[in-house]
Amino acid sequence: MRRLKKYLTIFKDVKIPWILLMIYLVLSMISSHMEVGAMTMTASIIDASQNAIRSDELIEYISVIAVSGILTIATGYLSGISLNTINRGVRVKLWNKIMRLPLSTNDLDNGAGLITRVTTDADASSQYVNMFFSLMTTAYGAVISLQQLFKFNIKMSNMFLLLVPWALLVGVFNCKFSYKAGAFYRKTVSELMAYLSERVRNFKLIKSTVSEKQEKDHGNDKVRRVYKAGLINIGVGQFEGVCEDLLSLANLIICFVYGATLVQSGELSIGRVIGFYSISGMMLIRITQFIMYFGELSKANGTMKRICEIMNTEDEKSEGDHFDYPDEDIVLKNVSFGYKPDKLILKDISCTIPKGKITAVIGPNGAGKTTMFKLLERIYTPDSGAIYYGERNIAEFALEGWRSAFSIVSQDNMVMSGTVRENICYGVTRNVTDEELIAVAKRAHCYDFIMETPGGFDAEMGMDGSNFSGGQRQCIAIARAMMRNPDYLLLDESTSNLDVKSEKIITEALSNLMKGKTTVMIAHNYSAAKMADYIIILKDGQIDAVGTPEQLKDHSYFQVFSKRGV
């Protein structure tokens, strides 16, 4: 029950079409009545036809079937609308929540999990509601059927009741074992798929190392496991089928054998025997269905829990002081940080990023440079120590204000689908004139290739900007940074993965961008770091050295570093 209450929070603020759902319930109940009624009518038609067929009875029968059909359609439609509406509401709520989550959640999850939340998990929430209502309607249907059975004949109904616990048992068995068998089978299949897709994507490796035979054995092994799991799965399914058949058989015997004796003693008519058989058969199915719905509910538990987790994660803290102070140095004081508690990436670093200057942070892979940037962007907060802006801790400022003061150009030049214009003006709220757009594009060295592309500024970038080359995307990202014209620039290896030609162009565009601003850049080679006024060398999460290029010219790492590149 407590769990249910927790799940209810998922639907808070989601518009639930209560009226539609109530109508759906009522109509379902009427539909159950009609179903049972139709079968009862068959009974009296058959009985009456001993003497004569009364055509008005037949007409009544056919109209009952017709109305029943209409009701089924109506309930289907109503439940469809209601569930889809709930579905949409939960999705929008999840999407809203994701927007407000701290960026650190996204980093750890790598995004893929969050996407499933909004696409398929949201579905599970409406399915949950659906199952609930299905439980109610099935139960109601079973009760009415039972009522009718007793109306037909009490003795036979009592016999029938003996079957009910067995039906329940079959339902429970189905829930437990076939679910487990199915899950195990799916697991072996997904292992096979993962194996295959890894191998197929790296076919070259198998061929160049002549490992075909090993892989053949490896693959066969995985296939055998799927086979065994499949056998178990089928076995369980068949066993369950046999149980259900046995139940039907038992029902048949009760109705026709025991029923025959009742007919002979005049306690029951033939028509009613047939009616009883139809209704009791349906009831057995309803009972197993009822248990299965319960099973579905518990299967959905996992998904519901995940959704709850996200809903209950704290939003990113957005309050704080307004950030509108004159240029100051950014100072890191004894900052330590690790993504995981036992592994520190940055160990007690203290350094100054001087205002108005270009500072380059260099060091080997994994030294902690990108991590330092993430702390500057306030995606994460330091485990100990703090970053100061002048005299004030940056954590005091409101996130939005702090972040708007920075522009980031990184190596994975984040451009998205949309037009070139939309990407360059991304996040800019003021009206941008065409002249301004062209001027910025020229300074970012992308005007020429944009004009050469059909559509110019209105050309589509493609998913992740795939319609343009790496160098061109980078220029557009720089144009965006220029358009926003922030006071601080963070450049994260913005010229890596580029060839010499493109790198020259980008570096020029960047120097245009950096004029008059405080810049912190992570540089991977010397041509990128050439313009720096101040260098910070990070190694193994600690400051190895700081100083101007002149001061560092005898430092070993710096020597190797500056020999590279043109």
Added chain:
Amino acid sequence: MLGIRMDHYGDSDPSGLTSTITNDLDTAIERMVVVAVRIIPDIYYIFTALKTIGDYNFVLMISVFLILPIKILNTIFLGRWNYRTQAGVYRKIGSLTGYLSERIKHLSLIKTNANEARELASGEKVIDELYRANMDVVKYGVVSGAVSTVIGVLQNVVTVVFGVICLQRGIIDIKQWIAFFMYAGTLSGKFDSMINYWINFKTIQGGLARIARLVEAPQEQSDNPALLQEMPESRDIVFDHVSFSYGDKTALKDVSFTVKENSFTAIVGLCGSGKTTAIHLIERFYDADEGEVRIGGVDVEKISSRALRKGISLVHQGAGIFGGSLRQVFTYGLDRDVTDEEILAVAERTGALDYIRDLPQGLDTVVAAEGTSMSGGQRQRLVLTREMLRNTQILLLDEPTAALDAVACQKVKTAIQEAAKDKTVIMVTHDLYLLDIADQVIVLENGCLQKQGTPEELSGIIERYAEVCPCED
């Protein structure tokens, strides 16, 4: 599929191939078996039931068929509509997923640009589209339900009317009427089943076609006795007027050059100039359309691909590895046993040791599938170590330093310089820093050999040809 030729593999989309082996096969076989097993009893039932009814009365039996044409038409038209609406839903789910994954990937961009409100609005729009697609499915359900009801009612009317008429005329008695009534119900169900079998059969056609294509794909022939089963003694490599095209896209045009034994040759060129293709031709992933590639004077097409590839170490651009322990990664495809000390010694030379040293479980550390738990730079050094361990006479490298920083690059450069003393090394690279230790530089442009010479001879012009190309793997 392991045996197919690389050119066929190149034509197909890898995830499509995986899906063919698993999903297509699964569904096809499942449906074929189900149909095969159930169709016979069902046909038997239909015949017996019809015969029994026919014994009662011929006309009665015919009446059962009256509804059949309507059922078939219904299945065809509604079936198509159902397929379209379902396909619509899948498409919308796909675009929602695509939209979301892009936004979530760039979430920090959205946040730093304070653009949340606008993204929320556009996200809602996409979610709305999915809602509408789902409602289309519901509407379809309504219509198909209505049609089924009507058919069901008609069915009942027909059976009842015919049955009553026959009863009143004394053609059949009440027992037969009841039996007929119940038969009609089950027969209707069986007809539905038969129609479904036919539909099942048609749906697996697509999957079966894909499977057939895979099974019939041309295989590589390794065991042909006419081929040389061992690598030739001397290991110089010669390209003799080699031309090759991928379909109608020319990759190499009349390219000729010689790589002397135990030397280091670098190949540079802009993207699409044919650098990686040259490497592929040496490995015989593809065969030259014209001209010959020779190793030690022997045409590579005359050497069995097994012997050829065993004698060449390839560090390819994607630096692919398979998941498993680090030890397994290093010894993948290795024929001989190596000790841990040997592995670590080679790792020291390539710089991979720095990474291994920090790991608490050392060589037993498990690496995720496709090496996603490591950075690109780490993977590159691991792959280089692996190929150096293989210690073959020929070493081919395709962009081995793309993700490495300055210091790591320096180490790799030294390692390659050492290796070139007793191996024939060919390296495709855009990194000008690595070229000064080369004995020979070959410049390709648009598939043609543009320039050839020592690094000094080409020092002014090489810059123009250095471009980073996207990894094709």
